[in-house]
Amino acid sequence: xxxxxxxxxxxxxxxxxxxxxxxxxxxxxxxxxxxxxxxxxxxxxxxxxxxxxxxxxxxxxxxxxxxxxxxxxxxxxxxxxxxxxxxxxxxxxxxxxxxxxxxxxxxxxxxxxxxxxxxxxxxxxxxxxxxxxxxxxxxxxxxxxxxxxxxxxxxxxxxxxxxxxxxxxxxxxxxxxxxxxxxxxx
Amino acid sequence: xxxxxxxxxxxxxxxxxxxxxxxxxxxxxxxxxxxxxxxxxxxxxxxxxxxxxxxxxxxxxxxxxxxxxxxxxxxxxxxxxxxxxxxxxxxxxxxxxxxxxxxxxxxxxxxxxxxxxxxxxxxxxxxxxxxxxxxxxxxxxxxxxxxxxxxxxxxxxxxxxxxxxxxxxxxxxxxxxxxxxxxxxx
DNA sequence: CCTACCGATCGGTAGG
DNA sequence: CCTACCGATCGGTAGG
Numbered sequence: 001x002x003x004x005x006x007x008x009x010x011x012x013x014x015x016x017x018x019x020x021x022x023x024x025x026x027x028x029x030x031x032x033x034x035x036x037x038x039x040x041x042x043x044x045x046x047x048x049x050x051x052x053x054x055x056x057x058x059x060x061x062x063x064x065x066x067x068x069x070x071x072x073x074x075x076x077x078x079x080x081x082x083x084x085x086x087x088x089x090x091x092x093x094x095x096x097x098x099x100x101x102x103x104x105x106x107x108x109x110x111x112x113x114x115x116x117x118x119x120x121x122x123x124x125x126x127x128x129x130x131x132x133x134x135x136x137x138x139x140x141x142x143x144x145x146x147x148x149x150x151x152x153x154x155x156x157x158x159x160x161x162x163x164x165x166x167x168x169x170x171x172x173x174x175x176x177x178x179x180x181x182x183x184x185x186x
Numbered sequence: 187x188x189x190x191x192x193x194x195x196x197x198x199x200x201x202x203x204x205x206x207x208x209x210x211x212x213x214x215x216x217x218x219x220x221x222x223x224x225x226x227x228x229x230x231x232x233x234x235x236x237x238x239x240x241x242x243x244x245x246x247x248x249x250x251x252x253x254x255x256x257x258x259x260x261x262x263x264x265x266x267x268x269x270x271x272x273x274x275x276x277x278x279x280x281x282x283x284x285x286x287x288x289x290x291x292x293x294x295x296x297x298x299x300x301x302x303x304x305x306x307x308x309x310x311x312x313x314x315x316x317x318x319x320x321x322x323x324x325x326x327x328x329x330x331x332x333x334x335x336x337x338x339x340x341x342x343x344x345x346x347x348x349x350x351x352x353x354x355x356x357x358x359x360x361x362x363x364x365x366x367x368x369x370x371x372x
Numbered sequence: 373c374c375t376a377c378c379g380a381t382c383g384g385t386a387g388g
Numbered sequence: 389c390c391t392a393c394c395g396a397t398c399g400g401t402a403g404g
Binding site: 142146150177185 | 205206207208209288291292328329332333335336338339340341342343344346347354359362363366367369370371372
């Protein structure tokens, strides 16, 4: 039986999310893939490459969600779509989201900076919607940067407790979150 | 020159917060304490004990903050004090808060469960204030558990970005956060 | 994808 | 608090 790079990322994502990057060994990943540890290296060149693939893919998923929000929509609708998009990325692959939020700092400086840049771009989408909302008188916020961090804080931490298999669906979660956040900003 | 257990916790807290528990070695901690690595073991019995001390102390600081809120106050005031108390614990020792939020899962099952119990007790304070607020008609929330998680999410993630040395003081942050949260629940 | 292997480093101990 | 040391394990490579 043969494995693929995707298999390795999936298995490693689960282990990293449970034990952390440094708390997981290549031997554990290999065992969970049902191959010998040396065999992993025909698919990836290092342990860090696995982390990089997981983290950068997550970052791009978040960005793709934000980019897909039509700027033609009303501000409140744009905010709702940013919120549901964010929560859906987390809910679709909670293990990857956990690795993304919890382990991206482990990356070497250069790679870490690439992730930071993606994150800053992503935050810009939230920031601009909030600023435009203030301009239109829809939101009442004195410090838009702080409001943006408040919103993203409430969203990011969900990876710690939200269970897509639980009684509450992502869609329901998104509706509740949108209500809270739109109220908080109004 | 002699070191104390407190010195070790402080140094380890900084290193753990920067590199993670598994990403930090006893040799690094010893070096930063300016002693040989074997010398650490006359103050602590294992690496995990260091983590336990940091994490459990943090947990108790959060709890102490919540317990100090007088139940005689108006609900809105109780919520504001819970918020400022939480943010002050994070701001007073950001490294410890980072280790607390980021590394408590690394603890052995029994210790981890002790931390979980403290966290559940802590969350109960927020939950009860929200429920009482709904009962009094001050808050309009259909799912109090979710509202509680929303509030704690917004609060917890602040350890990732708030810098007590920055332009915004903890007190100012707390005022903004209280405004957002009270609005979100109303 | 496997067998065999390696230098480096890990957390921790003995004994003073 | 130090010197000296240890078994175990780490990420990774050679060569097939």
